[in-house]
Amino acid sequence: MTVRFQIMRDPRFHLLHQVTQRFSDGPESEEYRLARAGFVLEDTLRKKSEVYPGMLLAAHPEPDMGNLYCPVRGVVSEINERYIVIAAKPPQMDDPVMPTVDLSALEGQELLNGLKNMGVDTRFLSQNKELLIVNALNPEPGITWAEPMLATHVRNLRSGLALLQRICRAKRVVIALPEGMNVAYEGMEVVHIVPEYPNSLDPLVVRAVTKKENPPDVGIVGIHTLWGLGRVVVTGMPLTETVVTLGSRNHTGNYLIKNGTRVCDLIAHANIRANKGDTVVVGGPLRGQSISLLARGLDRNTTGLFIVEADTIPPLDGDVQCCNCGACSLVCPARLSPEMLSRYAEFARYDKCVKEHIDACMECGLCGYVCLARRPVLQYIRLAKHKLALDKRAIR
Amino acid sequence: MQHTLLAVSAPPFWHCGRTIWKSNMTFLLALLPAVVMAGINWGIPALRVMALSVSTAVAAEALGTRLTGRPLRVDNFDAALIGLLFSFMLPSAAPWWLVMFGSAICILIGKIAFGGLGASPLCPPVVGWAALFISWPLLMDPNTAELSTSFIDPLVRLKYFGMTAVQDMNWTDLLLGRQIGGLGASQTAALLMGGLFLCARGVIRWEIPCNFLIGVAATAAAFHLARPELYASPLFHLLTGTTLFGAFFLATCMSCSPNREIPMILYGLAGGVLVVLIRNLGMYADGVPFAILLINLLMPQLEMIRPKPFGGR
Known part of the structure; x- marks a missing residue:
C-alpha cells in the first residue's frame, strides 16, 4: 500500500536516525521497584532480606515465562501488592557471588528451561520454523536504539542469534536492515527495508522479505529480544538489564538500565523534568502506555520511555463520536476500517468486530494518530481484542 | 518530583495535529475568496443572506443538541460551515424567512436528526436546499428571484433558448461570477482556487472532485460531439451553475462520501455523469445538487468495494 502523504507527512516517522552514540549507563539509584504481578515470590524472601545481583526473587508459574531476578546488591525494603522494593546498598567483600551458567550444552526443552531460569521469556520466541527473520529496524518512531545496537553490540547480537538458531532450527536466516544503513554481518542474508513507520512492524517486515502476507513457517524476532538473549549468553548471568530510548521534546538518548529502575530516577539522570500535566509513556509513543506515577519501576520488556509535554498534541475530548x-x-496497513471497529467496540458489539477482521489488526496506532476527532481508536480496538480473548477463555 | 501530577491518556501519544476545528477553519478559509466575490458581484444582499444563514445554523445546532441531549459543540465551526455552504446555493434576493427556514432544516434534519457530526447520510446543505427547492421553486430559482441584475443565467438560456443563445458566452464573465446562480456557487474562479487549496492541504481528497469534474467533462464531451448543435461544450458545463462548488465542497462532505480509493473514484465519476444527464435530458437546469444527493445514497454500496484484510483470503 502506498502511504498517503497528504495525511502523514511527519518527519518523525523516518526510522533511521544516524545515531552512533553508544548506550549510556542508566542511573545508580537508591531504590528499585520490580513489578511482581504474575510472579510467585520465593519463600525465603521477606522484608529486610539481603539480596544480591542475579539472585532469584520470584518464579513465574508459566513454564515459558522467565523468572524474576535481583538486579542490584541491596535490602528488600518493602513488599506490597504491586512491587518488590529494593533499597540499594554498596557491595561488600564477603557478598556471595552467583555462579555463571553455561547454556551451550543444552538443547530443546532443557534449553528453554535454562532460559527461563535466566529471566528470559521464551513464549514469543520462534520455534521450529523454516525461515527466521531478524527485524533490525527501530520498532517505532522515537525509538533510536537499533542503529547503535547493530553497530556496537555485534558480539551480543551474534551470540543471541546463535542461541535462537538452536531453538528455531531455521534453514535460512535473514536480517532485515533499514535502507541506508551499512553494517556488514558476514555470512548473513540481508534484506533492506524502507525505514518509514509502519514498515518496521513484524508482519510488514515478513511481507517485505517473503512477499507474502502471514506465510506459515516464518519466525521473526526483534533485535531487542535478540540482544537480551545474547546478553545472557555473554555474561552467563540472568537478564537484569534492558535498553531503553528516553525521549522528550528536546532530548533523546539510549540508556542501558537495570530492571526495576524508577522512571523518576532515569529522567533525573538525563536531566529532564516531567512537569504537571505532561504525559509519561512507557513503550513507544504510538503504541505505549501512559503511567500515572513517576515512582514506577521499568520492567525487562521496556523499550522506550517518552515524556510528551502538555499542549504538544490536541487533548482527548471524552467520548466524542466518529466524524x-x-x-x-486510508492509513491502516492491515487495510481494515478502524472507524467501524472502534464504533463496534464502543457499543460492545465485539461479534461485529470479528466480522470486521479485528484479528488482522497490528496495533500500529496510526488510526489514532490521524484521527480528526481525537477518538482513542487503538484503545477501543485493544478493548475489543481483550474482551474477545476473555470470551474465548471462558468457552474453553 | 516523584509526586508530579501526570496526565494519563490513551495511545497514540503523538498526533498529526489535524482536528475537526482545524479542518473546518481551513474549509472556511477556502470559502473566503468566494465570499468576497459574492460581495462584489451581488453586494450587501448577498452578505445579508450569508450572515443570516450562518447565524441561524449555529442557533439551530444549539437548539438541536439541547433537544437530543448531546454536548454542545458549535465551537468546532461545523454548523457555521454548513450554514455558509447552504447560503452559497441561495439567490441573493432570497427572503429572510426562506434563508432561516432552509438553514434550520440543513442542521436539524440534515445533521442532528441522523446523530450529529459525521452521521449524516446526505450532505446537510443540499438537504436544506432540496427541501426549499421543491417547496418554493420560484423563490429558489436564481433566474426568477434575481430581477434587478444585468447578468444572465447561462444554464437557463441553454435550456430554453438552445445552443445559439449561449454561443458567444464571455468566459471571463463566467470565471468572475458575473452570471446568475447561487450567490456563492457561481463564483467560479474563487471556488476553484479554494477547492485546489483544500486538496493541497489534504482536507478534502483530490480523487472525488477530480473524478467528479472528469465525469462532467467526459459526459458533456460525448453529448457535444454527438449533437454539437444541441448540447453545450464540456467547458460550459464546468464553469456554469453549481458544478465546481458541488465538486469541491458538497460531494466531498466527510460523512457522506466514501473513504477508499476505488469507491472515491466511482463516486466522483457517477456524480459528474449524473450532473450532465440531468442537465441535458432532465427537467432541471442545474443538476448538481440532485446529482450529489443521488451519489450520497450510492455511497454505502460503493463502500462495499474494499480490499481484503492483511493476510486474508
Whole structure:
C-alpha cells in the first residue's frame, strides 16, 4: 500500500536516525521497584532480606515465562501488592557471588528451561520454523536504539542469534536492515527495508522479505529480544538489564538500565523534568502506555520511555463520536476500517468486530494518530481484542 | 518530583495535529475568496443572506443538541460551515424567512436528526436546499428571484433558448461570477482556487472532485460531439451553475462520501455523469445538487468495494 502523504507527512516517522552514540549507563539509584504481578515470590524472601545481583526473587508459574531476578546488591525494603522494593546498598567483600551458567550444552526443552531460569521469556520466541527473520529496524518512531545496537553490540547480537538458531532450527536466516544503513554481518542474508513507520512492524517486515502476507513457517524476532538473549549468553548471568530510548521534546538518548529502575530516577539522570500535566509513556509513543506515577519501576520488556509535554498534541475530548473522515482506513496497513471497529467496540458489539477482521489488526496506532476527532481508536480496538480473548477463555 | 501530577491518556501519544476545528477553519478559509466575490458581484444582499444563514445554523445546532441531549459543540465551526455552504446555493434576493427556514432544516434534519457530526447520510446543505427547492421553486430559482441584475443565467438560456443563445458566452464573465446562480456557487474562479487549496492541504481528497469534474467533462464531451448543435461544450458545463462548488465542497462532505480509493473514484465519476444527464435530458437546469444527493445514497454500496484484510483470503 502506498502511504498517503497528504495525511502523514511527519518527519518523525523516518526510522533511521544516524545515531552512533553508544548506550549510556542508566542511573545508580537508591531504590528499585520490580513489578511482581504474575510472579510467585520465593519463600525465603521477606522484608529486610539481603539480596544480591542475579539472585532469584520470584518464579513465574508459566513454564515459558522467565523468572524474576535481583538486579542490584541491596535490602528488600518493602513488599506490597504491586512491587518488590529494593533499597540499594554498596557491595561488600564477603557478598556471595552467583555462579555463571553455561547454556551451550543444552538443547530443546532443557534449553528453554535454562532460559527461563535466566529471566528470559521464551513464549514469543520462534520455534521450529523454516525461515527466521531478524527485524533490525527501530520498532517505532522515537525509538533510536537499533542503529547503535547493530553497530556496537555485534558480539551480543551474534551470540543471541546463535542461541535462537538452536531453538528455531531455521534453514535460512535473514536480517532485515533499514535502507541506508551499512553494517556488514558476514555470512548473513540481508534484506533492506524502507525505514518509514509502519514498515518496521513484524508482519510488514515478513511481507517485505517473503512477499507474502502471514506465510506459515516464518519466525521473526526483534533485535531487542535478540540482544537480551545474547546478553545472557555473554555474561552467563540472568537478564537484569534492558535498553531503553528516553525521549522528550528536546532530548533523546539510549540508556542501558537495570530492571526495576524508577522512571523518576532515569529522567533525573538525563536531566529532564516531567512537569504537571505532561504525559509519561512507557513503550513507544504510538503504541505505549501512559503511567500515572513517576515512582514506577521499568520492567525487562521496556523499550522506550517518552515524556510528551502538555499542549504538544490536541487533548482527548471524552467520548466524542466518529466524524467519518476516513483517514484511519486510508492509513491502516492491515487495510481494515478502524472507524467501524472502534464504533463496534464502543457499543460492545465485539461479534461485529470479528466480522470486521479485528484479528488482522497490528496495533500500529496510526488510526489514532490521524484521527480528526481525537477518538482513542487503538484503545477501543485493544478493548475489543481483550474482551474477545476473555470470551474465548471462558468457552474453553 | 516523584509526586508530579501526570496526565494519563490513551495511545497514540503523538498526533498529526489535524482536528475537526482545524479542518473546518481551513474549509472556511477556502470559502473566503468566494465570499468576497459574492460581495462584489451581488453586494450587501448577498452578505445579508450569508450572515443570516450562518447565524441561524449555529442557533439551530444549539437548539438541536439541547433537544437530543448531546454536548454542545458549535465551537468546532461545523454548523457555521454548513450554514455558509447552504447560503452559497441561495439567490441573493432570497427572503429572510426562506434563508432561516432552509438553514434550520440543513442542521436539524440534515445533521442532528441522523446523530450529529459525521452521521449524516446526505450532505446537510443540499438537504436544506432540496427541501426549499421543491417547496418554493420560484423563490429558489436564481433566474426568477434575481430581477434587478444585468447578468444572465447561462444554464437557463441553454435550456430554453438552445445552443445559439449561449454561443458567444464571455468566459471571463463566467470565471468572475458575473452570471446568475447561487450567490456563492457561481463564483467560479474563487471556488476553484479554494477547492485546489483544500486538496493541497489534504482536507478534502483530490480523487472525488477530480473524478467528479472528469465525469462532467467526459459526459458533456460525448453529448457535444454527438449533437454539437444541441448540447453545450464540456467547458460550459464546468464553469456554469453549481458544478465546481458541488465538486469541491458538497460531494466531498466527510460523512457522506466514501473513504477508499476505488469507491472515491466511482463516486466522483457517477456524480459528474449524473450532473450532465440531468442537465441535458432532465427537467432541471442545474443538476448538481440532485446529482450529489443521488451519489450520497450510492455511497454505502460503493463502500462495499474494499480490499481484503492483511493476510486474508
